[in-house]
Amino acid sequence: MTVVTFYVLQDDSAQSSDAGFEEYVLFLLSHFASQNAKIYLNCKDKSHAHRWDDKLFAQNATHFIAHNLVGEGPRYGSPLEIGHDGLKPSFNRNLVININLENSETIFARSASQVIEFVPCSEKQKQAARERFKRYREAGAEVQTVNVDTSN
Secondary structure (H helix, E strand, O other), X not given: OOEEEEEEOOOOOHHHOHHHHHHHHHHHHHHHHHOOOOEEEXXXXXXXXXXXXXXXXXXXXXXXXXXXXXXXXOOOOOOEEEEEOOOOOOOOOOEEEEOOOOOOOOOOOOOOOEEEEEEOOOHHXXXXXXXXHHHHHHOOOEEEEEEOOOOO
């Protein structure tokens, strides 16, 4: 059964800003990659995926995570594969991190054993997160929420 964790971002947290959110996603990617997870990062579109590819390449050597865009890289993929809506991971992934906060349609209930979703502060994005939450439940996933600590 897929376990989906919705990380609820607080208005007063560093993660509520675009830069703070990106830093938090980088922290999560680093954390899970250090545990040898095979991660799929789902972006909004091709341009968004390429921006994350560039951002990950710009990390210093101590924080670098081997990664590739869908369709590139080694045959069985690197620890982190970056894609976007309309694409599927080219290799089995045990963790999906969805950073397409606008889309309420895409869910990964049958794609991975663990999924991380976010509940942002904007009302439009909160509504999209509510729709994804409902769709995961309907798909039979175990859904939980975690409030992101505002002290991070």
